[in-house]
Amino acid sequence: MSTLTKQNLFEGFLETSFAGFEKTREEGKASFLKQGLPTLKSEEYKFTAIAKKLEQSISSFQNAKPFEVNAEEVKAGIPEGFDGTVLVFANGHLIPDLAIQAENLAFSKLSEKPETAIGSIAKANKDPFAALNQSSFDEGVFLQIPKKEVVEKPILLLSFNKANEGQLIQPRVWIEAGDFAEVTFITHNINKSEEPYFVNKVVEIKGGVNSQIRYYRVQNEGKNAIEVSNIETNLLQDSRFTSVNISLSGEMVRNNLSLNLLGSNSEGNMYGIYLLNGKTHVDNHTNVDHTIPHAESNELYKGILADQSRGVFNGKIFVRQDAQKTNAFQQNNNILLSEDAIVNTKPQLEIWADDVKCSHGCTTGQLDEEALFYLQARGIDKTQAKGLLLFAFAGEVLEHIQDESFKNYCIDLVQERLGSKF
Amino acid sequence: MLSIKNLHASIEGTPILRGINLEVKAGEVHAIMGPNGSGKSTLASVLAGREEYEVTEGEVTFKGKDLLDLAPEDRAREGVFLAFQYPVEIPGVSSTNFLRTAVNQVREYRGLEALDAVKFLTMMKEKMKLVEIDQKLLSRSLNEGFSGGEKKRNEIFQMAMLEPTLSILDETDSGLDIDALRIVSNGVNQLKSKDNATIVVTHYQRLLDYIVPDFVHVLYKGRIVKSGTKELALELEEKGYDWIKEAIDSEATV
Ligand SMILES: Nc1ncnc2c1ncn2[C@@H]1O[C@H](COP(=O)(O)OP(=O)(O)OP(=O)(O)O)[C@@H](O)[C@H]1O
Ligand SMILES: [Mg+2]
Numbered sequence: 001m002s003t004l005t006k007q008n009l010f011e012g013f014l015e016t017s018f019a020g021f022e023k024t025r026e027e028g029k030a031s032f033l034k035q036g037l038p039t040l041k042s043e044e045y046k047f048t049a050i051a052k053k054l055e056q057s058i059s060s061f062q063n064a065k066p067f068e069v070n071a072e073e074v075k076a077g078i079p080e081g082f083d084g085t086v087l088v089f090a091n092g093h094l095i096p097d098l099a100i101q102a103e104n105l106a107f108s109k110l111s112e113k114p115e116t117a118i119g120s121i122a123k124a125n126k127d128p129f130a131a132l133n134q135s136s137f138d139e140g141v142f143l144q145i146p147k148k149e150v151v152e153k154p155i156l157l158l159s160f161n162k163a164n165e166g167q168l169i170q171p172r173v174w175i176e177a178g179d180f181a182e183v184t185f186i187t188h189n190i191n192k193s194e195e196p197y198f199v200n201k202v203v204e205i206k207g208g209v210n211s212q213i214r215y216y217r218v219q220n221e222g223k224n225a226i227e228v229s230n231i232e233t234n235l236l237q238d239s240r241f242t243s244v245n246i247s248l249s250g251e252m253v254r255n256n257l258s259l260n261l262l263g264s265n266s267e268g269n270m271y272g273i274y275l276l277n278g279k280t281h282v283d284n285h286t287n288v289d290h291t292i293p294h295a296e297s298n299e300l301y302k303g304i305l306a307d308q309s310r311g312v313f314n315g316k317i318f319v320r321q322d323a324q325k326t327n328a329f330q331q332n333n334n335i336l337l338s339e340d341a342i343v344n345t346k347p348q349l350e351i352w353a354d355d356v357k358c359s360h361g362c363t364t365g366q367l368d369e370e371a372l373f374y375l376q377a378r379g380i381d382k383t384q385a386k387g388l389l390l391f392a393f394a395g396e397v398l399e400h401i402q403d404e405s406f407k408n409y410c411i412d413l414v415q416e417r418l419g420s421k422f
Numbered sequence: 423m424l425s426i427k428n429l430h431a432s433i434e435g436t437p438i439l440r441g442i443n444l445e446v447k448a449g450e451v452h453a454i455m456g457p458n459g460s461g462k463s464t465l466a467s468v469l470a471g472r473e474e475y476e477v478t479e480g481e482v483t484f485k486g487k488d489l490l491d492l493a494p495e496d497r498a499r500e501g502v503f504l505a506f507q508y509p510v511e512i513p514g515v516s517s518t519n520f521l522r523t524a525v526n527q528v529r530e531y532r533g534l535e536a537l538d539a540v541k542f543l544t545m546m547k548e549k550m551k552l553v554e555i556d557q558k559l560l561s562r563s564l565n566e567g568f569s570g571g572e573k574k575r576n577e578i579f580q581m582a583m584l585e586p587t588l589s590i591l592d593e594t595d596s597g598l599d600i601d602a603l604r605i606v607s608n609g610v611n612q613l614k615s616k617d618n619a620t621i622v623v624t625h626y627q628r629l630l631d632y633i634v635p636d637f638v639h640v641l642y643k644g645r646i647v648k649s650g651t652k653e654l655a656l657e658l659e660e661k662g663y664d665w666i667k668e669a670i671d672s673e674a675t676v
Binding site: 374375380384385389391393 | 504509521527
């Protein structure tokens, strides 16, 4: 395929591996055709030239076929110290035989759940890639935590990705936590080929009354991989959702994370770290919608950028007229380690209610040379002193991970990166 | 131990040190005094290895080694300690972790085995007594939110932990009340031995009542313009710097 247009892009990959969801797919397709691929003129994508990148890197716009993964690979892919349930995916296709069930968990392939209200939370008309996925997602998973069930151990969603015939990987995840349910998800991906591929993922999460959902994610895609994800959560009364997102690699990554606070006393938390080097480009667009009174949102993203990497942070907070007594906090801080690294950060607050507590702040700076000298003057090696300072800057984000063993895993991961790579 | 010969240093092209000569032998205490902006902290920073300063001329040897050739961390490991005039606050770095990393890296360099957690704590407790520093302070981030006096005390505590051979105290007495001054001075005096040396930078004679110097030097416009014994400090206390400044400035115009 020579030039990428919404029309010719479409013809190639409409093919999906199962029937069903016809109406949903039609709506997705119509919405995608209407929106088209974002150009740099699109306000939402002005710093992230994703269409151009796709055109350069991806030649076969076909859904990549699932492939064989063995138990050894699964074992090797599980983060050290992890104890819980594991669900394995190959190019977005669930492989039930490889699941490791630590606790009883209801899950099925999406193709077996054709009544699922796909697109009712992450709406196609809000983002062209969400629409694209809705039109042609190729399998996915349906997860349901019944009312009052407390899933003690975390659930790992382990994805193996590689270009396989097609270069398009379009996972779709539907998560439902019943009233008073509690659950922790960890997502982790293993890159299986150097050949470029494009992951276009959509995750829809429904949090019942007084539910608690934690969603932790390590993004360590291959250096030629492009990824767009749309994760959207609806929160009912007294529920709480916490996302921690750690971006470490990939060629170009765009994360759309949206929380809809639909019930009073609900709480949405979004935390993130991006540690970028080489030419990695990571764009975090977050959106929290306060629709009702007495809800709270907290957001903290920290970035460390080396080499020619590029970071984008855009944080929207929408407080509707009815959403009195809202508490909304947002913070984005960045350290640039090279003159060629760039970060674009923008808070976007739209507040229609008058009795709210809102604060936001963003900073971009360099490593504190005085602090570095102080540590060196006490005998600490320069590289290690840098690592210490950078971890002191970014590490607080990891404190929001509740699962101890995963937290320690992430601390090691981040420290290793800060010690060796920066 | 330390030999400074004709040291010139500048920052961003502006010369600050303009030919410093100083010999410090083991067991000695040297006081450096001088008006604000004369270059005292610059000298201390250059000795500790701060990169912003460019040494344009001269040489410094420490225990026979070319000090200027060493990275800041290696100078510390060789035994140079600078108590900062303005200790830096470092949020997120715990005082204890920081010190343990520092102590063990210094020990490794000196061919000593690393201290395990228990031994480290024992050593910490012992040294804490020396400067009467509160355990609570050390459970916080390094210097973060410390009062001026607490920061200075923490500097001397770190000095006690790192066991340097040459300590440079840059206005460690400024901002201390009289009790704190006594405690800090006591700490410094207890760490003194015939094998190590101390350079104290100060504006006040009262510190020198506690830490009695063998030599007193006056730094002015980047040079040591007068040296003497402890009586010189008393004279400066009484007469100020004007008589020295006048003498030097008139010399310069001749
Ligand atoms: N980054 C800099 N750029 C330009 N000039 C500087 C810089 N840092 C220090 N100086 C200048 O160097 C001179 C010496 O400063 P220094 O801090 O060494 O003085 P000092 O003798 O320690 O003074 P004080 O008694 O006030 O502590 C001052 O005139 C100061 O303004
Ligand atoms: Mg000074």
